[in-house]
Amino acid sequence: MLLSEVAYARPATLEQALGVLAEHPGARALAGGQTLVNVMKARAASPDVLVDLSGIPELKGIELGSDGTLELGPMTTYTELIGSSEARARPILGEVCAQIADVQVRNRGTIGGNVCASDPTNHLPPVMVAVGAEFRVSGTGGERTVPAEEFFLGVYMTAAGPGELLTKITIPPGRSDGFASVPIGVDGTCIVNAAASLNGGVRVVLGCVGATPVAVEPASADAEAVRDAVRDADLDPPSDVHASADYRRHLAEVVAARAVERAGKGS
Numbered sequence: 001m002l003l004s005e006v007a008y009a010r011p012a013t014l015e016q017a018l019g020v021l022a023e024h025p026g027a028r029a030l031a032g033g034q035t036l037v038n039v040m041k042a043r044a045a046s047p048d049v050l051v052d053l054s055g056i057p058e059l060k061g062i063e064l065g066s067d068g069t070l071e072l073g074p075m076t077t078y079t080e081l082i083g084s085s086e087a088r089a090r091p092i093l094g095e096v097c098a099q100i101a102d103v104q105v106r107n108r109g110t111i112g113g114n115v116c117a118s119d120p121t122n123h124l125p126p127v128m129v130a131v132g133a134e135f136r137v138s139g140t141g142g143e144r145t146v147p148a149e150e151f152f153l154g155v156y157m158t159a160a161g162p163g164e165l166l167t168k169i170t171i172p173p174g175r176s177d178g179f180a181s182v183p184i185g186v187d188g189t190c191i192v193n194a195a196a197s198l199n200g201g202v203r204v205v206l207g208c209v210g211a212t213p214v215a216v217e218p219a220s221a222d223a224e225a226v227r228d229a230v231r232d233a234d235l236d237p238p239s240d241v242h243a244s245a246d247y248r249r250h251l252a253e254v255v256a257a258r259a260v261e262r263a264g265k266g267s
């Protein structure tokens with residue numbers, strides 16, 4: 001289906017972008033367009049102005065601090081992150097981005113767009129919660145920092161409200177992370193996924209089993225303890241053509257245990 005007519009702005013600074021968003025309540029940020037344009041074609045969203053963020057230098061780039069903290073510009077593409085030597089400080093990021101869809105999507109899609117889409121089947125929301133990411137959200141009124149576990153509010157809803165932009169993703173240092181998923185086909189959408197981090201306790205975050213990532217904290221990294229914690233979480237996943245809710249609950253236990261095992265090997 002063709003797109004409806006829409007105005008297009010390509011600001012050169014963050015200030016200009018925030019200005020256009022404030023001026024046009026029906027405007028929407030455009031990152032890689034890999035979700036938004038499809039949603040627009042399906043008429044599920046009809047912004048009146050697309051604010052293309054690709055010309056704003058301060059939204060790009062990957063910086064590694066001396067203490068191992070990563071600062072990621074939200075307009076970093078998956079391909080840029082996969083190829084970044086700095087991003088290897090937290091290896092799970094590149095490993096997971098390399099599993100997203102295909103080369104075309106990875107060349108266009110951005111990490112900021114992935115989390116702002118807040119699609120429950122996307123790869124990065126559970127990863128960001130597991131690694132303890134923090135998101136800087138900016139608007140004309142100022143900026144604030146939102147922990148990843150408070151950023152995802154629902155399907156297609158995040159703490160970045162109307163007129164606001166995600167402007168930085170900060171990832172603390174750590175190496176003992178793991179990810180596991182059951183996708184549809186080789187590089188398809190996930191049916192269930194899980195990210196785990198053993199940096200200071202055992203943290204497992206499940207994706208595709210609710211509107212937002214679901215965090216569980218097993219008593220230990222032992223596979224049975226992980227499966228027990230997932231079972232105790234009383235998940236209420238969707239049923240669809242790919243998997244029933246019961247089967248997703250079963251898969252959640254399996255991928256959680258796999259993610260923790262991989263984290264134990266220090267990904």
Ligand SMILES: Cc1cc2nc3c(=O)[nH]c(=O)nc-3n(C[C@H](O)[C@H](O)[C@H](O)COP(=O)(O)OP(=O)(O)OC[C@H]3O[C@@H](n4cnc5c(N)ncnc54)[C@H](O)[C@@H]3O)c2cc1C
Pocket residue numbers: 028029030031032033034035036037038053074099100101102105108109110111112113114116117119121122123124160164165166167187188189190
């Ligand atoms: C064939 C196909 C298969 C895919 N498979 C997968 C998959 O298996 N796993 C997966 O994780 N993803 C998958 N995707 C989605 C892909 O990863 C998208 O790139 C991602 O969901 C959105 O990123 P984007 O940069 O394209 O953002 P866009 O589509 O441009 O934007 C997405 C949303 O985020 C908002 N937004 C973007 N940037 C900002 C910002 N800085 N501040 C505030 N709001 C912002 C936009 O307004 C929009 O609402 C697939 C896409 C396609 C086309």
